[in-house]
Amino acid sequence: MDYSSLLSKRAKEMRPSGIRRFFDIAAEMKDCISLGVGEPDFKTPWAVREAGITSLERGRTCYTSNIGLKELRVEICRYLKRRMQLEYTPEQVMVTVGGSEAIDLCIRALIEPGDEVIIPEPCYVSYQPITTLTGGVPVSVPLKAENGFRLTADQLKAAITPRTKILILPFPSNPTGAVMRREHLEELAKVLRGTNVTVLSDEIYAELTYGYDRHVSIASLPEMAERTLVINGFSKAYAMTGWRLGFACGPKPLIDIMVKIHQSCIMCAPTTSQYAAVTALRECDEQIEEMRTQYDMRRRYLVKRFNEMGLTCFEPEGAFYVFPCIRSTGMTSEDFCQQLLYGKKVAVVPGTAFGDCGEGFVRVSYAYSVEHLQEATKRIESFLKEKGLQ
Amino acid sequence: MEQILKLLEQNARLSAEDLAAMLDKPVEEIAALLDEAADKGYIRGYRTLVDWEALGTNTVRAVIELQVKPKKSRGFDEIADIIADFDEVESLMLISGGYDLQLVMKGRSFQEIALFVAKRLSPLDDVLSTATHFVLHTYKKDGARYVTEEPDERECN
Ligand SMILES: Cc1ncc(COP(=O)(O)O)c(C=O)c1O
Numbered sequence: 444m445d446y447s448s449l450l451s452k453r454a455k456e457m458r459p460s461g462i463r464r465f466f467d468i469a470a471e472m473k474d475c476i477s478l479g480v481g482e483p484d485f486k487t488p489w490a491v492r493e494a495g496i497t498s499l500e501r502g503r504t505c506y507t508s509n510i511g512l513k514e515l516r517v518e519i520c521r522y523l524k525r526r527m528q529l530e531y532t533p534e535q536v537m538v539t540v541g542g543s544e545a546i547d548l549c550i551r552a553l554i555e556p557g558d559e560v561i562i563p564e565p566c567y568v569s570y571q572p573i574t575t576l577t578g579g580v581p582v583s584v585p586l587k588a589e590n591g592f593r594l595t596a597d598q599l600k601a602a603i604t605p606r607t608k609i610l611i612l613p614f615p616s617n618p619t620g621a622v623m624r625r626e627h628l629e630e631l632a633k634v635l636r637g638t639n640v641t642v643l644s645d646e647i648y649a650e651l652t653y654g655y656d657r658h659v660s661i662a663s664l665p666e667m668a669e670r671t672l673v674i675n676g677f678s679k680a681y682a683m684t685g686w687r688l689g690f691a692c693g694p695k696p697l698i699d700i701m702v703k704i705h706q707s708c709i710m711c712a713p714t715t716s717q718y719a720a721v722t723a724l725r726e727c728d729e730q731i732e733e734m735r736t737q738y739d740m741r742r743r744y745l746v747k748r749f750n751e752m753g754l755t756c757f758e759p760e761g762a763f764y765v766f767p768c769i770r771s772t773g774m775t776s777e778d779f780c781q782q783l784l785y786g787k788k789v790a791v792v793p794g795t796a797f798g799d800c801g802e803g804f805v806r807v808s809y810a811y812s813v814e815h816l817q818e819a820t821k822r823i824e825s826f827l828k829e830k831g832l833q
Numbered sequence: 834m835e836q837i838l839k840l841l842e843q844n845a846r847l848s849a850e851d852l853a854a855m856l857d858k859p860v861e862e863i864a865a866l867l868d869e870a871a872d873k874g875y876i877r878g879y880r881t882l883v884d885w886e887a888l889g890t891n892t893v894r895a896v897i898e899l900q901v902k903p904k905k906s907r908g909f910d911e912i913a914d915i916i917a918d919f920d921e922v923e924s925l926m927l928i929s930g931g932y933d934l935q936l937v938m939k940g941r942s943f944q945e946i947a948l949f950v951a952k953r954l955s956p957l958d959d960v961l962s963t964a965t966h967f968v969l970h971t972y973k974k975d976g977a978r979y980v981t982e983e984p985d986e987r988e989c990n
Binding site (some may be wrong): 460462463465466469477479480481482485652740743744746747790792806813814817 | 846
């Protein structure tokens with residue numbers, strides 16, 4: 444059979460992740476040091492693992508309700524109130540297979556072919572392909588380093604058309620580490636109030652902000668909850684990537700239809716993970732604080748090292764990435780990463796993997812021990828020296 | 834101070850500059866704290882964790898339990914001082930429970946250790962009895978696992 448003529452055109456047109464290709468090479472290389480992962484190096488807190496084990500011992504091995512365990516949704520509401528000042532009822536919360544599924548559901552729930560989705564780039568790699576697959580039109584808005592990689596009200600205004608359905612708001616940002624503070628969000632809210640644009644606020648890194656007040660959700664601003672879907676999850680904050688658990692909260696009509704799609708394609712999020720997550724939300728505020736402290740120290744270490752090397756590094760205030768500028772080397776992001784990989788066996792991700800406007804930058808993850816970061820930065824420094832760039 | 838010591842306990846190769854960046858403090862302040870830590874004996878030295886077994890050299894370790902006679906004036910300190918002065922002794926601790934002092938010592942062979950116990954330790958006036966336990970394998974020491982690190986299986990994404 445000739446699948447090239449059989450496979451869905453839309454599926455074929457989805458943009459493949461620009462990260463993988465590169466790291467398949469790195470994986471084959473001996474003694475290669477990676478700074479490429481997008482997940483915590485910490486283990487899931489023990490109390491959470493134990494709760495998962497206990498649920499298995501008790502034989503809780505069936506499906507849960509489609510929308511997710513009531514107990515968990517109640518805890519999620521308490522958590523959101525406690526840590527983000529968000530008011531939701533359990534009926535407005537659904538449990539998903541990671542933030543990833545919530546992103547997929549939200550886009551599918553809202554998009555008709557031809558509808559536009561505003562995607563500020565550089566950003567996480569899943570919004571664009573899902574939009575394409577759904578028949579939507581991705582409208583990328585290039586964010587600028589001089590604005591701290593924040594989306595500005597003017598950029599938003601210019602991007603909105605009568606066909607705009609969704610604004611993706613992915614802060615704290617993977618890959619830049621940028622955050623939007625209350626005053627920045629307020630500017631966007633002014634533009635959005637009175638429109639029919641739904642904000643898909645991907646707040647998966649909400650717990651990981653540094654050096655200023657806690658994360659602010661756009662849904663907590665006046666009149667914004669009704670036009671916002673908040674996506675969050677356990678992967679980053681609780682070091683639970685493999686448990687595949689996230690959640691979405693928002694206006695009931697939107698959640699209801701997302702649950703309907705979820706019912707058909709997923710049934711329910713993993714049961715063991717849901718029981719474990721109840722414990723995470725009840726007992727682990729202290730542990731996530733400790734992980735945050737560790738990330739923060741690594742973040743400051745890396746920013747200092749890159750600035751010393753002459754790769755100017757905008758101060759990231761969230762997530763676990765730094766996004767140094769490599770223009771001073773005269774190389775493209777892709778070249779830089781390739782030469783660094785072959786020359787010094789250090790793998791970082793070219794900024795272009797997150798959108799064309801990531802050119803001139805690379806993403807460096809600090810979900811690694813300080814020793815690992817010391818060795819990696821030493822290699823990058825000697826790479827620059829050998830090139831006569833330092 | 835406590836934070837600095839915790840970081841250094843994990844990784845002695847952090848410079849004052851690194852620590853300053855990580856803790857968001859001026860370098861001078863960190864340098865002063867490090868001096869203070871050395872002066873007051875909070876930091877007893879900087880060493881390397883060596884896994885001699887991995888290198889394949891012949892080293893043998895033993896844990897030795899000692900029952901000793903405490904002195905009226907100085908308690909256990911006098912005999913402990915004498916034993917601690919032997920170069921072979923790596924660590925020495927006063928222990929609650931069934932015996933008094935626990936020492937860990939290193940030698941090139943079982944015999945060397947046996948001789949040390951027989952000729953140097955047992956004859957000491959205040960040593961009442963010894964029990965020698967040879968170390969067969971080290972899994973973890975000073976907070977560090979003595980195994981080849983598991984490969985980082987996280988994928989890049
Ligand atoms: C910005 C962002 N959103 C969502 C996700 C998906 O996370 P998960 O599906 O594990 O919750 C990631 C993972 O890297 C991410 O970086």
